[in-house]
Amino acid sequence: MRWIRYEANGQPVYGIVEGDTVTEVRGDPFAGYEKTATRRPLSSVKLLVPVIPKTFYAAGLNYPEHVTEAAKKLGREPELPPYADIGYRANNALIAHGENIVIPKDAGELVQYEAELVAVIGKQAKYLSENDALSVVLGWTIGNDMSERTWQRSDRTLWRAKNSDTFKPMGPWIETDFDLDKAETTVKVNGDIADHFRTNNMVHGVAKFLSRMSQYLTLYPGDVVWMGTDGWPRNLKHGDTVEIEITGIGTLSNPVVREGR
Amino acid sequence: MRWIRYEANGQPVYGIVEGDTVTEVRGDPFAGYEKTATRRPLSSVKLLVPVIPKTFYAAGLNYPEHVTEAAKKLGREPELPPYADIGYRANNALIAHGENIVIPKDAGELVQYEAELVAVIGKQAKYLSENDALSVVLGWTIGNDMSERTWQRSDRTLWRAKNSDTFKPMGPWIETDFDLDKAETTVKVNGDIADHFRTNNMVHGVAKFLSRMSQYLTLYPGDVVWMGTDGWPRNLKHGDTVEIEITGIGTLSNPVVREGR
Numbered sequence: 001m002r003w004i005r006y007e008a009n010g011q012p013v014y015g016i017v018e019g020d021t022v023t024e025v026r027g028d029p030f031a032g033y034e035k036t037a038t039r040r041p042l043s044s045v046k047l048l049v050p051v052i053p054k055t056f057y058a059a060g061l062n063y064p065e066h067v068t069e070a071a072k073k074l075g076r077e078p079e080l081p082p083y084a085d086i087g088y089r090a091n092n093a094l095i096a097h098g099e100n101i102v103i104p105k106d107a108g109e110l111v112q113y114e115a116e117l118v119a120v121i122g123k124q125a126k127y128l129s130e131n132d133a134l135s136v137v138l139g140w141t142i143g144n145d146m147s148e149r150t151w152q153r154s155d156r157t158l159w160r161a162k163n164s165d166t167f168k169p170m171g172p173w174i175e176t177d178f179d180l181d182k183a184e185t186t187v188k189v190n191g192d193i194a195d196h197f198r199t200n201n202m203v204h205g206v207a208k209f210l211s212r213m214s215q216y217l218t219l220y221p222g223d224v225v226w227m228g229t230d231g232w233p234r235n236l237k238h239g240d241t242v243e244i245e246i247t248g249i250g251t252l253s254n255p256v257v258r259e260g261r
Numbered sequence: 262m263r264w265i266r267y268e269a270n271g272q273p274v275y276g277i278v279e280g281d282t283v284t285e286v287r288g289d290p291f292a293g294y295e296k297t298a299t300r301r302p303l304s305s306v307k308l309l310v311p312v313i314p315k316t317f318y319a320a321g322l323n324y325p326e327h328v329t330e331a332a333k334k335l336g337r338e339p340e341l342p343p344y345a346d347i348g349y350r351a352n353n354a355l356i357a358h359g360e361n362i363v364i365p366k367d368a369g370e371l372v373q374y375e376a377e378l379v380a381v382i383g384k385q386a387k388y389l390s391e392n393d394a395l396s397v398v399l400g401w402t403i404g405n406d407m408s409e410r411t412w413q414r415s416d417r418t419l420w421r422a423k424n425s426d427t428f429k430p431m432g433p434w435i436e437t438d439f440d441l442d443k444a445e446t447t448v449k450v451n452g453d454i455a456d457h458f459r460t461n462n463m464v465h466g467v468a469k470f471l472s473r474m475s476q477y478l479t480l481y482p483g484d485v486v487w488m489g490t491d492g493w494p495r496n497l498k499h500g501d502t503v504e505i506e507i508t509g510i511g512t513l514s515n516p517v518v519r520e521g522r
Contacts, residue, residue: 054313055351060418085417088349088424090316092478104477126426156346157321160477163349165387216365216421217353 003029003139003174006045008038017042017173029138029174030122030221049094050141050174051120053224056094057213058116058145060087062203062228069232074153084204084212089145089226090163097172097252101146103238104164105259110149111236114229115187115244117199118143119206120174121223126214133210136219139176142244142252143226144169146236170224175249180206188243189234197230199246264290264400264435267306269299278303278434290399290435291383291482310355311402311435312381314485317355318474319377319406321348323464323489330493335414345465345473350406350487351424358433358513362407364499365425366520371410372497375490376448376505378460379404380467381435382484387475394471397480400437403505403513404487405430407497431485436510441467449504450495458491460507 002017014029015022022040027033030051061067061081071078095101103111122138146168151161162168183199206227213219236242238258245251263278275290276283283301288294291312322328322342332339356362364372383399407429412422423429444460467488474480497503499519506512 052315055353081417083416086420087418088351088420090349090478092316092481092484155344156342157348159347159349159474164477165479213420216425217351218426220353223353 001139001176003050003176004042004045004172005048005050007048008045012048015040015045047096047098047172049096049170050172051222051224052091052094053222054220055223056089056091057086057223058089058226059084059204059209059228063197063201063230064203065197065230066228066232067203073149080203084209086209086213086225089168090159092165093163093168095166095169095254097169097254099169099254100166101144101169101236101242101254101256102166103236103256103258104148104160107148108150109235109237112147112149112233113187113236113242113244114145114147114233115185115195116143116145116229117180117183117185117227117246118170119210119225119227121219121225122221123219124221125219126217128211128214130207130211133207133214136210137206138221139174140178140246140249141171141174141224142246142249143224144242144244144252144254145226145229169252169254171252172250178248183247183249185230186245187233188245189236190240194234195231201230202227262400262437264311264437265303265306265433266309266311268309269306273309276301276306308357308359308433310357310431311433312483312485313352313355314483315481316484317350317352318484319348319350319487320345320465320470320489324458324462324491325464326458327489327491327493328464334410341464345470347470347474347486350429351420354424354426354429356427356430356515358430358515360430360515361427362405362430362497362503362515362517363427364497364517364519365409365421368409368425368519369411370496370498373408373410373494374448374497374503374505375406375408375494376446376456377404377406377490378441378444378446378488378507379431380471380486380488382480382486383482384480385482386480387478389472389475391468391472394468394475397471398467399482400435401439401507401510402431402435402485403433403507403510404485405503405505405513405515406487406490430513430515432513433511439509443509445508446491447506448494449506450497451501455495456492462491463488
């Protein structure tokens with residue numbers, strides 16, 4: 001099942017996508033819903049971020065090639081993270097499929113995408129075993145963990161390097177039927193393939209993260225967990241379009257502009 | 262004016278405290294409100310966290326003595342943070358005044374309070390000057406940035422060191438009339454004074470943080486910014502009670518229990 005969040009009469013609502021049609025629901029996929037008689041062409045609705053999380057989790061370094069490349073840039077020996085220690089991103093930075101990524105006017109040239117699988121939590125949970133962990137996932141979406149590398153090195157935290165407004169595109173929707181082991185992630189910049197990797201080639205898998213997190217914290221419906229990226233991405237500039245496809249989910253596409261241009 | 266959030270008929274509502282009486286409102290202090298005829302004794306209501314933020318900001322190291330002590334523990338030279346780089350905490354960890362701080366069963370003995378002033382944002386804002394920055398603050402509350410120091414050193418992020426469930430007591434209420442320059446912060450453990458410092462003795466003040474943050478990110482009504490702590494705190498253990506008083510706001514008090522005891 002494919003869930004979208006969109007604007008109807010100025011309010012955010014959820015709908016179910018079947019083919020090119022959206023069926024509006026009362027309620028939401030987390031607390032419960034019923035279908036209404038309202039149907040619209042998918043092409044006619046303005047997509048919103050599929051969920052505003054209570055807590056916005058992100059794995060950070062979680063793919064072998066990305067860890068190796070990141071270490072090279074910093075002149076260090078690569079070291080795979082020994083434990084599934086989760087990190088955080090910020091809700092102010094979320095934008096939907098199709099919306100502009102705005103590079104702050106004083107950012108440098110090293111402004112880069114990171115293509116990420118996103119697990120959307122559907123149930124409140126604590127103390128999950130690895131075997132049970134995936135049962136709390138409602139579905140999956142795509143995230144673009146936009147990063148300004150100069151600030152990432154210079155600042156004491158990741159606040160503007162990764163959480164400047166518009167730096168966290170997420171969407172286009174939540175797909176509940178998804179085969180993680182078969183999935184592949186492809187990034188295109190202006191239509192050209194820029195990166196390609198097996199989505200589940202993670203250092204620590206989704207179940208391992210959710211299980212470990214839940215020993216200390218309660219997962220809530222609507223929480224999102226971004227799973228990290230592989231490879232080392234290219235720079236993006238004013239006028240580019242970045243697309244991230246994960247097979248079985250869809251494509252998250254966003255134009256890039258520089259503030260003040 | 263003093264705003265509380267509390268439970269009425271199973272729903273969270275806002276009320277205005279005058280003396281020992283709470284007047285319930287329709288709406289909230291952020292989007293607008295009107296007073297109702299419902300009045301209750303303050304002592305009869307169950308206080309909730311005064312606001313669930315869209316984004317939960319925290320300054321981290323922001324007082325000279327705390328920076329010096331933290332450096333000593335790590336065997337490093339103390340270095341005051343050169344810029345107002347904001348950090349983050351997580352909503353899962355928030356609890357209200359009076360609720361139990363629960364130390365995870367496998368936590369070490371170095372589990373400590375950090376007494377913090379909290380600015381509560383009242384207006385959406387970007388590109389604030391330092392002169393204008395405080396005009397977007399609706400009011401002030403108190404935060405206890407509970408920290409497990411072993412995990413803080415060992416983990417790649419602050420996830421369980423600072424964001425385990427119940428590790429972020431915030432409250433008891435939002436006070437809109439507050440003289441920051443006159444305020445003093447006092448911590449008591451089991452009734453004994455454990456720490457005392459001038460609340461505004463910050464490396465980077467509130468206006469400086471808000472102005473710098475807002476060059477890159479939009480502040481939203483309900484966002485909270487925790488301003489850091491001074492000194493170096495004591496360990497807390499099962500059976501303790503920790504109270505943080507900031508003059509002009511009030512007292513945030515929470516019992517401490519260890520999970521499984």
